[in-house]
Amino acid sequence: SDKKIINLAFWGNMSYYPNVKAALYLADLYSDLEKGKYKLHIIGAQPNKKIQALNSRDGIIIHGYVENLNSLLFNMDLAVFPIFDGSGLQNKVLEAFALNIPVITTNIVLDSMPRLKQYAMAANNKEGFRYYIESFDACKDFTEHENGSAVQVLREHYNWDLINTIIGSK
16 A cells, blocks of 8 residues: 555644644544544644643644754645634735645634635535545545646735745745
8 A cells, every 4th residue: 555645734823822722723633533544643843742742642743843844844745734613814824825735714703804715625514624635535636627727826916025025945
């Protein structure tokens, strides 16, 4: 079985409660996924004890603060952001789009970026997240053309140094 392991990523400041909640939610969700097929990467500064404890679970990797986020994200297959509270524009979601990583997130997050909504997979409960994770196939890039245009939308409408920095340093 030379099936590629699918790398799921969540990143953000781990001292921010909605991120902690999302990471714990993902770890819980992860335990329902097929064993050995996925790895879950939780990335971000200041992970608390609960988050650090997840490191002992098979297939879950707690990275903590990462000096070069992009080079780590470059190896990720799916960006999964189960954020149900905390509003406002989520930079991490824009970063995922900019790096061409397919995004699964909630409507709460997507409502803050209406122009990009169509390029993400919206999930608002465990079943939804599981469905998109399990239907993702690492062998084919099922968002290739879509995310190409997500990057264009970013360039046209978000036109920030951030985006240029991300894309430039890929």
